[in-house]
Amino acid sequence: MNENIQAQKSPNVIYIYADDLGYGDLGCYGQKIINTPHLDQMARDGMRFTQHYSGAPVCAPARAMLLTGKHAGHAYIRGNYELGGFADSAERGQIPLPEGTFTIAKLMKQAGYNTAIIGKWGLGMHNTAGNPQLHGFDYAYGYLDQKQAHNYYPSHLWENGQKDTLNNQELLPHQKINPVLADDKDFYKFTGEEYAPAKMTEKALNFIQTNQKNPFFLYLPYSLPHLALQAPDEYVNKYKGLYNETPYYGEKGYLPCKYPLSTYAAMVTFLDDQVGLVMQKLKELGIEDNTIVMFSSDNGATFEIGGFQPAFFNSNGGLRGVKAQLFEGGIREPFIVKWPGKVEAGKSSNLLSAQFDIMATLAELTNQPIALNSTDGVSLLPEIMGTPTLQKLHPYLYFEFPENDGQIAIRMANWKGIKVNLKKNPESKWMLFDLNSDPTESRNVAEQHPIIVRKLNEIVMREHTTAPLIDWELPISQN
Numbered sequence: 469m470n471e472n473i474q475a476q477k478s479p480n481v482i483y484i485y486a487d488d489l490g491y492g493d494l495g496c497y498g499q500k501i502i503n504t505p506h507l508d509q510m511a512r513d514g515m516r517f518t519q520h521y522s523g524a525p526v527c528a529p530a531r532a533m534l535l536t537g538k539h540a541g542h543a544y545i546r547g548n549y550e551l552g553g554f555a556d557s558a559e560r561g562q563i564p565l566p567e568g569t570f571t572i573a574k575l576m577k578q579a580g581y582n583t584a585i586i587g588k589w590g591l592g593m594h595n596t597a598g599n600p601q602l603h604g605f606d607y608a609y610g611y612l613d614q615k616q617a618h619n620y621y622p623s624h625l626w627e628n629g630q631k632d633t634l635n636n637q638e639l640l641p642h643q644k645i646n647p648v649l650a651d652d653k654d655f656y657k658f659t660g661e662e663y664a665p666a667k668m669t670e671k672a673l674n675f676i677q678t679n680q681k682n683p684f685f686l687y688l689p690y691s692l693p694h695l696a697l698q699a700p701d702e703y704v705n706k707y708k709g710l711y712n713e714t715p716y717y718g719e720k721g722y723l724p725c726k727y728p729l730s731t732y733a734a735m736v737t738f739l740d741d742q743v744g745l746v747m748q749k750l751k752e753l754g755i756e757d758n759t760i761v762m763f764s765s766d767n768g769a770t771f772e773i774g775g776f777q778p779a780f781f782n783s784n785g786g787l788r789g790v791k792a793q794l795f796e797g798g799i800r801e802p803f804i805v806k807w808p809g810k811v812e813a814g815k816s817s818n819l820l821s822a823q824f825d826i827m828a829t830l831a832e833l834t835n836q837p838i839a840l841n842s843t844d845g846v847s848l849l850p851e852i853m854g855t856p857t858l859q860k861l862h863p864y865l866y867f868e869f870p871e872n873d874g875q876i877a878i879r880m881a882n883w884k885g886i887k888v889n890l891k892k893n894p895e896s897k898w899m900l901f902d903l904n905s906d907p908t909e910s911r912n913v914a915e916q917h918p919i920i921v922r923k924l925n926e927i928v929m930r931e932h933t934t935a936p937l938i939d940w941e942l943p944i945s946q947n
């Protein structure tokens with residue numbers, strides 16, 4: 469543990485998690501046509517990681533791996549296993565996180581922190597083993613069911629297992645309208661009075677205010693900018709007229725949107741403004757210097773659906789692949805860390821790292837022992853604190869994803885190996901890319917490097933464990 473940390477009052481920790489935000493969606497990661505001034509300032513004031521990965525390319529497993537410190541070969545939740553339906557009456561969530569699971573929130577509780585999750589949970593309903601308050605969170609607010617988060621004007625959110633009724637009508641989040649007959653009122657019927665992300669910020673600021681004199685851990689997983697395309701008019705108006713866009717009528721899922729490009733940009737900017745409000749609150753309360761703020765995203769930008777056009781914004785920063793794929797565009801994420809006076813401002817790191825490293829990082833930060841088998845991660849604290857010679861390195865990062873036909877990927881130094889379509893073709897062969905010379909994964913060099921391929925097979929045999937659900941099991945071969 470770093471001596472200058474021990475000398476301080478336990479630092480507060482805020483981990484802000486975006487939803488389907490691509491590696492290239494922020495100005496500090498190369499975005500040119502969406503404004504993200506607060507996150508860009510956060511990067512200037514702190515450290516920006518360029519080789520940071522989610523544990524999985526979709527919502528639920530990425531969140532589970534972040535919170536449990538496990539990679540996809542060991543994690544309990546490995547896919548988006550949806551239960552119930554989209555109507556309020558059919559809200560049943562996803563496969564729940566098992567009770568007794570060791571999480572970051574439990575780690576922080578044992579270190580004496582007050583804990584909250586405010587945002588999108590996606591790991592089980594309040595009446596299941598997945599209740600966030602069974603997993604170390606003192607306070608829980610937001611969406612429990614990911615499917616409900618397809619609508620930003622829901623009839624309710626959940627607060628400590630009770631419905632918080634909002635001033636919005638119940639709305640099925642996947643609808644179409646007639647492109648010939650549609651007028652403005654047809655588009656505006658998909659809005660409401662209370663925008664869910666604004667409610668999340670309200671609750672987050674209250675939590676910070678209430679706990680300003682005690683060490684707190686706030687996990688703040690916003691649902692932005694996941695589809696559907698919905699944003700307050702004042703934010704959409706910032707972009708209207710800047711893009712050549714046509715209305716989206718719901719033909720590819722989610723909700724219709726009159727200004728789809730402007731609305732996506734508005735959602736990213738709204739998210740950025742929420743980060744700004746959190747930073748402002750810390751400064752107002754005089755606790756900015758004793759609060760470490762982290763920002764990342766659960767997976768890459770989504771594919772062309774619901775009116776979204778990832779190529780228009782270059783949302784994945786030129787990387788190959790999108791959400792639900794283990795190519796770089798699906799799993800490489802922004803990661804920004806700010807801690808005034810502790811983290812060097814304007815620093816960029818190319819350390820190979822993953823979200824399942826956060827548990828080990830917070831364990832070292834709070835001087836908490838964790839069992840050797842509690843996490844697949846390593847502490848990033850030496851890198852963050854400017855002592856890279858003390859930083860433990862990953863020999864490799866392991867990924868598997870049982871959905872989208874089954875995929876496995878391994879990042880090892882500059883090498884990236886990936887297999888796809890495993891459920892259709894169990895003998896699928898490795899593709900191998902040298903990311904130093906081929907960051908877009910366009911030249912498969914597997915045949916030229918049989919020794920590397922052999923190492924990839926050895927890693928799979930070492931890291932893959934039997935999945936808890938048969939639907940999540942993958943065929944493992946030595947090709």
